[in-house]
Amino acid sequence: MGIKKSLLAMGIATSMAMTALVGCGSQEAAPADATPAADTGAKETSAASDSAQSDAAVDADAARAAIDARKAEAEKSGEYQKVVVSFFDWTGAPAGLERVNEEISKHTRETLGLDVELLIIDSAAYTEDIKLMLSSGEQVDLFSTCGPGYMTCVNNGYTADLEENGLLDTYGSELKAMIRPEYLDACRVDGVLHGVPPIKDYAIQTATILIGTEYLEGAGVDLTKFSKDDLGYYKATWDDVDEMFAAIHAAFPDKTVYSTQDNLLTQGSCVDNIAGDYYGTLLDPSNSLEIKNVYESDLFKEWAERAYKWNQAGYISGDAMSDKTGASARIKSGSYMAMMSQAKPAYQNQINGECGRDMTIFDVGESFMSSSAVSAFPWCMNQATEDPIAAMQVLNALYTDPVVANLACWGQEGVEYVVNSDTSIKWPDGINADNSEYYPNVLWLMPNQYAAHVWEGDPVDVGEQTAAFNDECPVKSKALGFTWDNSEYVAEYTALQNAYEEFGPQVVYGFTDPETGLKQLNDALYAAGLEEYMNAKQAALTEWAEANGIK
Amino acid sequence: MALPGLVYLFINNYMPLPGLVLAFKKYNAKKGIFGSDFVGLKNFKYLFTTKDAYIITRNTICYNVVFIIVNTILAIFVAILLAEMTSRMKKVYQCLILLPYMISMVIVSYLVYGFLSTDNGFLNNTLLPLLGKEPVNWYMEKKYWPFLLTFVNAWKVVGYNSIIYISTILGIDRGIYESAQIDGASKWMQVRKITIPLLKPTVIMLTLLAIGRIFYSDFGLFYQVPQNQGALFAVTNTIDTYVYRGLLELGNMSMASAAGLYQSMVGFVLILGANFLVRRIDKDSALF
Numbered sequence: 001m002g003i004k005k006s007l008l009a010m011g012i013a014t015s016m017a018m019t020a021l022v023g024c025g026s027q028e029a030a031p032a033d034a035t036p037a038a039d040t041g042a043k044e045t046s047a048a049s050d051s052a053q054s055d056a057a058v059d060a061d062a063a064r065a066a067i068d069a070r071k072a073e074a075e076k077s078g079e080y081q082k083v084v085v086s087f088f089d090w091t092g093a094p095a096g097l098e099r100v101n102e103e104i105s106k107h108t109r110e111t112l113g114l115d116v117e118l119l120i121i122d123s124a125a126y127t128e129d130i131k132l133m134l135s136s137g138e139q140v141d142l143f144s145t146c147g148p149g150y151m152t153c154v155n156n157g158y159t160a161d162l163e164e165n166g167l168l169d170t171y172g173s174e175l176k177a178m179i180r181p182e183y184l185d186a187c188r189v190d191g192v193l194h195g196v197p198p199i200k201d202y203a204i205q206t207a208t209i210l211i212g213t214e215y216l217e218g219a220g221v222d223l224t225k226f227s228k229d230d231l232g233y234y235k236a237t238w239d240d241v242d243e244m245f246a247a248i249h250a251a252f253p254d255k256t257v258y259s260t261q262d263n264l265l266t267q268g269s270c271v272d273n274i275a276g277d278y279y280g281t282l283l284d285p286s287n288s289l290e291i292k293n294v295y296e297s298d299l300f301k302e303w304a305e306r307a308y309k310w311n312q313a314g315y316i317s318g319d320a321m322s323d324k325t326g327a328s329a330r331i332k333s334g335s336y337m338a339m340m341s342q343a344k345p346a347y348q349n350q351i352n353g354e355c356g357r358d359m360t361i362f363d364v365g366e367s368f369m370s371s372s373a374v375s376a377f378p379w380c381m382n383q384a385t386e387d388p389i390a391a392m393q394v395l396n397a398l399y400t401d402p403v404v405a406n407l408a409c410w411g412q413e414g415v416e417y418v419v420n421s422d423t424s425i426k427w428p429d430g431i432n433a434d435n436s437e438y439y440p441n442v443l444w445l446m447p448n449q450y451a452a453h454v455w456e457g458d459p460v461d462v463g464e465q466t467a468a469f470n471d472e473c474p475v476k477s478k479a480l481g482f483t484w485d486n487s488e489y490v491a492e493y494t495a496l497q498n499a500y501e502e503f504g505p506q507v508v509y510g511f512t513d514p515e516t517g518l519k520q521l522n523d524a525l526y527a528a529g530l531e532e533y534m535n536a537k538q539a540a541l542t543e544w545a546e547a548n549g550i551k
Numbered sequence: 552m553a554l555p556g557l558v559y560l561f562i563n564n565y566m567p568l569p570g571l572v573l574a575f576k577k578y579n580a581k582k583g584i585f586g587s588d589f590v591g592l593k594n595f596k597y598l599f600t601t602k603d604a605y606i607i608t609r610n611t612i613c614y615n616v617v618f619i620i621v622n623t624i625l626a627i628f629v630a631i632l633l634a635e636m637t638s639r640m641k642k643v644y645q646c647l648i649l650l651p652y653m654i655s656m657v658i659v660s661y662l663v664y665g666f667l668s669t670d671n672g673f674l675n676n677t678l679l680p681l682l683g684k685e686p687v688n689w690y691m692e693k694k695y696w697p698f699l700l701t702f703v704n705a706w707k708v709v710g711y712n713s714i715i716y717i718s719t720i721l722g723i724d725r726g727i728y729e730s731a732q733i734d735g736a737s738k739w740m741q742v743r744k745i746t747i748p749l750l751k752p753t754v755i756m757l758t759l760l761a762i763g764r765i766f767y768s769d770f771g772l773f774y775q776v777p778q779n780q781g782a783l784f785a786v787t788n789t790i791d792t793y794v795y796r797g798l799l800e801l802g803n804m805s806m807a808s809a810a811g812l813y814q815s816m817v818g819f820v821l822i823l824g825a826n827f828l829v830r831r832i833d834k835d836s837a838l839f
Contacts, residue, residue: 131802135580152802157579277800318669322690322778383581487577490806491597494797498603498788501796502781511691527602 059170066171066389070113080109081387083394085408086119086133087144088126089440093119096411096437104407111401112393118408120440123147134158134382141391142398146377146445150187150195151276153380155485159194160381160388168193171392175399178448186374186481195378199399199448201466202373203473205231205343207268207365209241210351211248213358215337219244219251229363231345231469236362238306244362245315248337257315259327259336262508264303265294267342270368272477274541275484279496279525280534285371285477289545291538293530295504295522304507304514311510320509332356345465346458353433369470371479379447398447405451411438419453426456478550484540486533495528574808587805594809603793611789614697614773615765618704619758625709627750630716631742648710656771663703663776691782700787703776704769712757719753720746755829755836763822766790766814790814 074080094100097120105115119140121129127147133140135158145153153159162168168176176184179196187195216223221244226234236244249257265271265278271294272285281294294300310316317323323330327339332355341351343361351359379398385391397404410417410425416438417425433439443449450463459465486493503521506512512520545551569585574594576587598604633645651659666673667689675686689695723746731741768789777787794810830837 127802135804148802149800152800156802156804157581318688319671321780321782322664322668324778487803490797490801490803491600493801494597494793494806495601495603497797497800498601498784498793501779502784502788505781506691 059173062170063173063393066393067111067113070390074109074113080105080113080115081390082115082117082139083141083387083390084117084119084139085142085394085398086121086126086130086140087440087442087445088123088147089120089442090123092122092125094411094436094438094440096416099415100407100411100438103412104404107401107403107407108394108397112390112397114390114394116394116397116404131156131158134384137384139386140382141385141387142379142381142395144198144377144445145195145380149276150375150378150380151189151483151485154189154194155487158380158383160383160385162193162196162381162392164388167388167392168196171389172196172396175396178399182480183374186371187378188481189483189485195375195380196395196399196447197374197376197378198445199450200444201344201469203344203367203369203470203476204267204373205233205347205363205365205367206270207363208233208341208343208347209236209338209362209364210331210341210355210359211244211338211362212331212355213360215248215252215255216244216360219247221247223360226362230472231343231347231363233343233347233361233363236364238364241362241364245310245338246313249313249315252337255334256317256336257338258310259330259339260307260316260320260509261327261339262505263340264307264508265300268303268340268365269299270366270475271297271299272370272479274371274479274482275486275537276372277486277493277496279493279500279530280537282371282477282479285368285479286475287478289478289541289550291534291541293522293525293534295518295525301514301518304510304518307508307510308512308514309510316510321505321511328354331359345469346462349455349457366475367469367473368475369473369477369480371477371482373477374480375483377445395447400448400451402451405446405448406453409440409443409446409449409452411436417453420456422460423453424456424458424460425453479541479545481548482541482544484537486536489529489533489536492529492533496525496530496533499524499528571808571812573805574812576805578803578805590805594805595813597797597806598790598794598810598813601793603788606785607788607790607793610773610786611768611791612765614700614768614789615761617697617701619761619765621701621705622708622712623754623758625705626712627716627747627754629709630713630720631746633713634717634720634746635738645710648713650710651707652711654707656769656775659703659707660771660775660778663699664778667699690778690780693783693786696777696783696786700772700776704772707772715757716750716753719750723749752836755833756838759822759825759829759838762825763818765821766817768792770795 070081097118101115101117104118108114108116130140130143130148132138134143134153135156148158162172175196178199183197183202184193187193187197223234226236226240229235245257248255265273265281270285271278272282274280274282274291278294280291282289283292283294283297283299307316311320317336325333327336327341328351330336331339339355343363347361348359351361379395381388381391381395398408399405406413413419414428416428416431416436418428419425427436433441446452450466454460454462500521503517503524507514507517507521511517573584573587575589575591576584576594577590578584579587582588629648633641633648636644654662664672667675669675669686669688669690672689674689679686687695689699727745728741731745736744768791770791773787773789774792774795777783780787790810794807798807826838
C-alpha cells in the first residue's frame with residue numbers, strides 16, 4: 001500500500017508543488033479584508049486622474065485628503081492601515097526591528113495616517129522570499145529589486161505602474177522632484193515606470209586596486225610617488241600594481257597576494273553589459289552603439305593575460321575557483337593582501353570595515369556610468385498592493401522625510417547612534433556593529449541614504465560629492481536607460497550562461513593560457529547561439545536609439 | 552491510521568497538479584497562473600535546442616544507472632553483514648553507517664573539499680606526498696569525477712538503503728536457515744541460496760522506484776560537491792544543474808515548471824515500462 005502510494009506521488013515535480021501552491025493562494029488572498037481601504041483607494045485614484053493635469057496645490061490637496069481619510073478611518077476602527085516595505089540585509093531581521101518599526105509608525109501615524117512595517121530579510125533568502133510573497137498575495141507593498149532583479153520583476157508582472165492615474169505626480173511629487181527626469185527615464189520599460197532608483201552613486205570608479213596598508217608598509221612601498229585623483233585616491237598604472245604585488249609577495253611569502261572574484265568586467269572595465277548580461281556588449285559605450293562580443297575584445301584579452309601572469313607568479317590561490325568566500329572577507333581573515341573593486345566618494349570607511357583593516361586605494365581605471373547603472377535595482381510597488389496611494393506616500397516619505405530615512409537607515413537615535421556636533425553620527429558607548437540591535441548596513445540600496453545622517457569619518461556633504469561624481473563621470477553610456485526583455489531568447493541565454501560558466505572562470509582566474517582559454521570560451525559561446533542573441537540585442541538597441549533620438 | 556499521510560499526500564502532491572499548466576504559459580503575476588497567456592511548447596525549447604542537451608541527458612541517466620547498481624550491491628552487502636553480526640557493536644556500526652545520510656550536501660561538499668582542496672587539502676598535503684606522488688589539481692581534472700561522485704553518493708546513501716534490506720532479512724523465517732545448517736550449508740551458501748533470493752522482491756521494488764526518478768539528479772551532489780567548477784561540467788552537468796544555472800538570473804517559473812514536467816513525464820513512462828517488463832518475467836514481483 002505504502003509503496004503504491006508513493007508511486008502515484010512520483011509523477012509530480014517538487015518544484016511545481018511549490019509554485020502551484022503559491023499560485024492557489026494568490027487567487028483568493030486579495031479580496032479578504034481589502035474592502036475599506038480599496039474603496040477609499042478607488043475614490044482617491046479617480047480624484048487623482050481628474051487632477052493629474054492641474055497644479056501642485058491640487059496635488060497637495062489630494063495627498064492631504066488621502067491622509068485625512070486614513071486618519072478618520074483609523075479613528076473609527078481604532079487601527080491604522082499598514083504599509084509593508086521589504087529589502088534585505090546581511091544578517092536577517094535585526095533584533096531591534098520591531099522597536100524601529102514602532103518608532104517609524106509613531107511618526108507616520110501623525111504625518112501619513114498609517115503604520116509602516118519594514119520587513120528585512122536575510123540577503124541569502126530575500127530573492128526567493130520576495131518572489132514568493134509577490135506571487136502569493138502576502139502583504140508587501142514596496143520592495144527593493146536588489147536581489148530578484150528589476151527586469152525579472154517587471155517580466156514576471158510583479159510591479160505596479162507608478163504613474164498610473166498620476167500616482168507619482170500627485171502623491172509622490174517631492175520624491176519625483178528629487179530624481180532627475182533622465183534617471184527616471186532610465187527606469188522605464190517600454191515607457192512604463194515600474195520603479196524609482198535609489199539615490200546613490202550611479203557612476204563607478206572602475207578597476208580600483210585595494211592593498212592592505214600594513215602590507216605596503218611592511219614591504220617598504222613608497223607612496224609619495226603617486227599623485228591623487230579627484231576622489232583623493234592614489235593614481236596608479238598596471239605596472240605600478242605589478243611592482244607593488246611583487247614587493248608584498250616578497251615581503252609576505254606566507255600570504256596570498258590577490259583575492260580574486262569574477263569581476264573583471266563588472267568592476268574592472270568600462271564595458272557596458274547592455275541589458276544586464278555580457279553576451280553582446282558595448283565596448284565603447286560613450287561613443288558607439290554597436291554590440292560586440294566582449295570576450296573577443298582586446299580589453300578582455302588584456303585582463304585574461306594579466307590574470308594569467310599573476311597566477312603564474314603565484315599571486316593567486318590554487319583554490320581561487322572553488323573558494324566562494326567574498327574577496328574582502330578573505331582579506332579580513334588575514335591570509336590575503338589585495339583585491340580589485342570599484343570605488344566611489346567616501347569609499348574608505350566602507351572598505352576598511354569590509355576588510356577589517358586599513359586599506360590603501362589605488363585608482364587604476366576610469367569612472368564609468370553604464371546603461372543599467374540607474375536601473376540596476378529600483379524600488380518597486382507590488383502590483384497587488386491594496387492601496388497604491390498609501391504605498392506611494394510611504395515611498396515618498398522614505399525619500400524625503402529625514403525622520404523616516406534615519407530610522408530606516410540607522411535605527412533609533414540614542415540607542416543605535418548618537419549625533420555629533422557636525423551632524424555626523426557614531427556608535428553610542430558600548431555599542432558596535434556586532435551588538436547593535438539595528439544595523440542593516442545596506443545604505444546603498446536604501447531609497448535615499450542622503451536624507452539620513454552621515455557616519456563619522458565620511459564627509460558630511462557626501463550627498464553633494466556623489467551628485468558631482470555622477471555628473472562629472474567621463475564615460476557615460478549612450479544607452480543609459482535601455483532595457484531589453486530577453487524572454488524570446490531564453491533558450492540561447494540558458495545555453496550561454498552554461499557555456500560561460502564552463503569556460504569563463506578559468507580564464508578570469510588565470511588558470512588557463514589566454515591563447516587556448518579564450519578560444520575555447522568563444523567557441524562555446526558561439527555554439528550556444530551568441531550570434532543570434534547579439535543580433536536580437538542590436539535590433540532592440542537600434543530601435544530604442546531611433547525612438548529616443550540617440551545617435 | 553493512514554489519514555495524516557493521505558492528507559499530506561493530497562495537499563502536497565495532488566492539489567498542485569493543476570499548476571502544471573504553468574509549463575505551457577508565460578507566467579505573469581498580474582494575470583495569475585490560470586490567466587497567463589498560453590505559449591505552447593516554447594518553455595520546453597531550451598531543454599532540447601542546446602548542444603548540451605546530449606551531455607546533460609547522458610550524465611543524468613548514466614550516473615543514475617550506475618548509482619542504482621552500485622548502491623544496491625553495497626546496500627545488500629552491508630545489510631547482510633549487519634544482519635549476521637551478533638556483537639554489541641552492531642548498533643554502533645548501524646548508527647555510524649547511517650550518519651552520512653543525515654548530513655546536508657552542502658556540508659558534504661566541504662568535507663570533500665577538505666580532502667581535495669588544491670592548496671590545503673588532505674590528499675595533496677598529506678596522503679599523496681606520503682606515497683611519493685605529485686599533487687593533483689582535483690577540481691580541474693574531470694577524469695576523477697565519475698568515480699568521486701559515485702563514491703560520495705554511495706558513502707552518503709548506502710547506510711540508509713541498507714535499513715530496508717536489513718528489515719527484510721530480519722523478517723526471513725529463521726527456521727529456513729536452521730534447516731540449511733542441519734543440511735551442512737556453509738554461511739556463504741546460506742546467503743547465496745536463501746538470503747539473496749528472498750531479497751529479490753525488495754530489490755525489484757526499490758529499483759523500480761529508483762527508475763522513476765532516473766531523470767532527476769541529486770542537485771547538491773552535482774552542483775555543490777564539484778564546487779560548480781566549469782572545468783568539470785562535461786562530467787558533472789546534469790539536467791537539474793543546467794536548468795539551475797540558466798534560470799538563476801531569470802527567475803522564470805514557467806521554464807522551471809517545464810523542466811520539472813519533462814523530468815516527471817519521462818520518469819512516469821520509464822516506470823510503466825520497467826514494471827511491464829518485470830510483470831512479464833515475474834508477475835509476483837511487479838508493483839502494479
